[in-house]
Amino acid sequence: MASDLTLEEVVESMYKEVASVQGRKKLKPMDLQKMIYERFSDRADKRTCKKLGKEAIKELINSGRCVYSYYGGSFIELPPAEGVDK
Amino acid sequence: MSDTPLLDELEKGPWPSFVKEIKMAAKNSAMSQDLLDLLEKSYRDKIGYWKHGGIVGVMGYGGGVIGRYVAIPEQYPNVRHFHTIRVNQPAGWYYSTDALRAICDMWDxxxxxxxxxxxxxxxxxxxxxxxxxxxPIFDELIKLEFDIGGSGSDVRTPSCCLGKSRCEWACFDTMEVCHKITMQYQDELHRPAFPYKWKFKFSGCPNDCVAAIARADISFIGTWRDDIQQDDAAVAEYAKTLNILRDVVERCPSRCMEWNGDKLTIDNDNCVHCMHCINAMPKALAPGKDRGCSILMGAKAPIIEGAMLSSMMIPFVKIDEEEDYEAVCEIVEEIWDIWSDEGKNRERIGEFIERVGKSNFLEAIGLEPIPEMVAHPRDNPYIFFEQEED
Structure with missing residues (x-):
């Protein structure tokens, strides 16, 4: 499937999802990848969504807009507002 | 130095003691002193005071730093944070003394x-x-040409035995393959994206010096396809000091050897490559010349569920050759895709295979089932036949 889905769209979609559940639910990277496919399956195939999803996570982490956390498994969330050990 | 009567007990006896090491460090480090005092309190109260996890790491990485905090920081302020850093070791654990000194100086x-x-x-x-x-630690490590290792739900730092660098029994170049895999999967090592951890381990022969078969999600264990190399003159030399019948032949798990007091005969077709005879008579016996590795999957130590041993997936592959190496990487990536899509949180690949069934798993990754994959005889007498379509 030819796709017009851009990395920027995926990044913003992921960021909004992470922000919307912050403090209520913890999302794993794979939850975000699946969410992207569900949201954009009419515009891109699974392979493209997966590739863009992976790049989007990298972008969110490298830019500091999101961080990894560990609570028995690895999750992605917004950086803490206060000290890191709060 | 405060009193630590309970910890002092652990210094007694002829063995090395971590208490002794912490006490030495405590002479120059307030953090180590608080650690010592906290540990004594834990032993006294029979309570662990550590908290684990949270948000801690270096920019861009999701693994390699394990956050640890003390639950009573007001009493032990110097171990308020006590994070662990995993550093990716060199293949085969070869360091120069200069490198070790530089790391220790940085860590002091x-x-x-x-x-x-x-x-x-x-x-x-x-x-x-x-x-x-x-x-700052990460910056220093990079300057020293080291990188952080894995933690969390990612590829854990691959490890290997020293292989061909020092061991004549190595059936493939463990250090080379381990290094290639480490470099190829940097993204998966530093960015957790799996249901749980994934461990690669490489052992050059069935002695399995890195305990791959018991620990790794995917084990590469050296093996051979032809006959054990045998030097009859050296066997005769061993016979002068070794009871070959009792200590070698009768300990062969598949009973594939005979010793008539003069000549050792090996039925190589029935040899299971346990290495016992080779370990017992290293100057007389050696692995065959047609060498490669077996790939096994599914081991884990007991954390969430009980321990699991690996089971066979690919009995023989020449992974030193580029074409075979790439084919193995394709299978690994296929497995990751399926496990990532269908695996439950904190489910290791061995548990995943058990849950979905090995036949379904093999079908999904495109591997043909073969007899070597059977881990043990079936205990369910009911067999479901599928009608094959013409």
Missing amino acids: EHGSGLTNMHGSTGDLVLLGTTTEELE
Whole structure:
């Protein structure tokens, strides 16, 4: 499937999802990848969504807009507002 | 120095003691002193005071730093943070003394000075630092040409035995393959994206010096396809000092050897490559010349569920050759795709295979079932036949 889905769209979609559940639910990277496919399956195939999803996570982490956390498994969330050990 | 009567007990006896090491570090480190006092309190109260996890790491990485905090920081302020850093060890654990000194100097400056050489996955482990020191430590490690290892739901730092660099029994170049895999999967090592951890381990022969068969999600264990190499003159030499019948032949698990007091005969078709005879008579016997590795999957130590041993997936592959190496990587990536899509949180690949069934798993990754994959005889007498379509 030819796709017009851009990395920027995926990044913003992921960021909004992470922000919307912050403090209520913890999302794993794979939850975000699946969410992207569900949201954009009419515009891109699974392979493209997966590739863009992976790049989007990298972008969110490298830019500091999101961080990894560990609570028995690895999750992605917004950086803490206060000290890191709060 | 405060009193630590309970910990002092652990210094007694002829063995090395971690208490002794922490006491030495405590002479120059307030962090190590608080660690010692906290540990004594834990032993006295029979309570662990550590908290684990949270948000801690270096920019861009999702693994390699394990956040640890003390539950009573007001009493032990110097171990308020006591994070662990895993450093990716060199293949085969070869270091120059200069490199080790540089790491230790860096750690004396930025951390507690305490290390664990090495963790069970293989990493060089730096024990105890604060969140503020993490980025400076990372910068220093990069300058020393080291990188952080894996933690969390990612590819854990791959490890291998020293293989062909020192061991004549190595059936493939463990260090080369381990290094290639480490470099190829940097993204998966530093960015957790799996349901749970994934461990690669490479052992050059069935002695399995890195315990791959018991620990790794995917084990590469050296093996051979032809006959054991045998030097009859050297066997005769062993016969002068070794009871070959009792200590070698009768301990062969598949009973594939005979000794008539003069000549050792091996039925190689029935040899299961346990290495016992080769270990007992290393100057007389050696692995065959047609060497490669077996690939097994599914081991884990007991954390969430009980321990699991690996089971066979690919009995023989020449992974030193580029074409076979790439084919194996394709299978690994196929497995990751399926496991990532269908695996439950904190489900290791061995548990995943058990849950979905090996036949379904093999079908999904495109591997043909073969007899070597059977781990044990079936205990369910009911067999479901599928009607094959013409």
